[in-house]
Amino acid sequence: MALLVMKFGGTSVADLDRIRNAAAKVKAEVDRGYDVIVIVSAMSGKTNELVGWVEATSPLFDAREYDAVVSSGENVTAGLMSLTLQEMGVPARSWQGWQVPIQTTSAHSAARFVDIPRANIDQKFEEGMKVAVVAGFQGVSPEGRITTLGRGGSDTTAVAFAAAFGAERCDIYTDVDGVYTTDPRITSKARKLDRIAFEEMLELASLGAKVLQTRSVELAMRYKVKLRVLSSFEDATETSGTLVCDEEDIMESKAVSGVAYSRDEAKMTLVTVEDRPGIAAAIFGPLAEAGVNVDMIVQNISEKNYEGHTGAVTDMTFSCPTNQVARARKALEEAKAAGEIAYDDLIMDDDVAKVSVVGIGMRSHAGVAAKMFAALAAENVNIKVITTSEIKISVLIDRKYMELAVQALHDAFELDKAA
Missing domain, CATH: 3.40.1160.10 (Acetylglutamate kinase-like)
Structure with missing residues (x-):
């Protein structure tokens, strides 16, 4: 049966x-x-x-x-x-x-x-x-x-x-009656997707979309379980909802399938950290032990390098949920007190948001990053941090511009239109 x-x-x-x-x-x-x-x-x-x-x-x-x-x-x-x-x-x-x-x-x-x-x-x-x-x-x-x-x-x-x-x-x-290109509460142009690939859904779920729990999508992808997201309050048909499935089951993909956001993000920067092998492990080990969910990580040249310290120090920036800032600060201060790491200052900004574009089509479409950054620039939205993966580009921006950024990106990639 x-x-x-x-x-x-x-x-x-x-x-x-x-x-x-x-x-x-x-x-x-x-x-x-x-x-x-x-x-x-x-x-x-x-x-x-x-x-x-x-x-x-x-x-x-x-x-x-x-x-x-x-x-x-x-x-x-x-x-x-x-x-x-x-x-x-x-x-x-x-x-x-x-x-x-x-x-x-x-x-x-x-x-x-x-x-x-x-x-x-x-x-x-x-x-x-x-x-x-x-x-x-x-x-x-x-x-x-x-x-x-x-x-x-x-x-x-x-x-x-x-x-x-x-x-x-x-x-x-x-x-909700399926997975949308973005949150319909932010833009009325959001469109329900008929199908979405496991990888796209996993990225969207981890980046703030709350339709499906991340672990459930991971499990579905591993065991090839077809998922269908439906509304309890509508009569279902064979075409209702959104099917989460293998990439091979999707005939044609746009470069970007959806725009996700996470409102409650914080940016933390360790200023003038010693630049040596193992420093990243020394920083992020204590954070992991403290249960801090670190997301975006950027290592860059410290301003002090321009004062004759070339190669000696670096700055390390990362993002985490705002409710974990105190825990992260404590872990880093304890590591500094124990002599495990050294830094001049810890700068925190808890008024940022993360906005991301996701799509398996990025693998075969050039210019996605350029279009994303141009759309944000046109709205005078300044980017603080950028990270990328094969099917995702995420940026940290001031929280007050979050909804504007989501709307601008949704329009730029014409997500209100089917592929």
């Missing part, structure tokens, strides 16, 4: 009416002849409420108990979804992570999948179950404790089940 995986996010199961709406979509697939594995998130706002309860109870909480509490939201949704399907005459049952069992590492609140054995669910399908409703976001550690996968973990759960069970497709139901 062909099998589908359907995932419903928090807004799609926010109340009983929305659960009934989601269940009707599941029943429609069962009526078409599919067995279905449904992955559900907690009802909208519930996880934040549970996290708040934990932090109010124990500021220095035990991570194992934290997972036990915050994973309960998905359990409630799974049970309600199963009951709703049963009321519709669909043989369904709920599954918590430990019942599958979804085997994960022991890294509480940031666990990773180890294995998803098929035997228990396959047996129930053979006995007549048509829908397995699985609580997303959770699993069980080798020690037998409940674990959670981090924010957005239900997306990752859905892709992992699609890979493990060889699903025909994994449908991600959310509050």
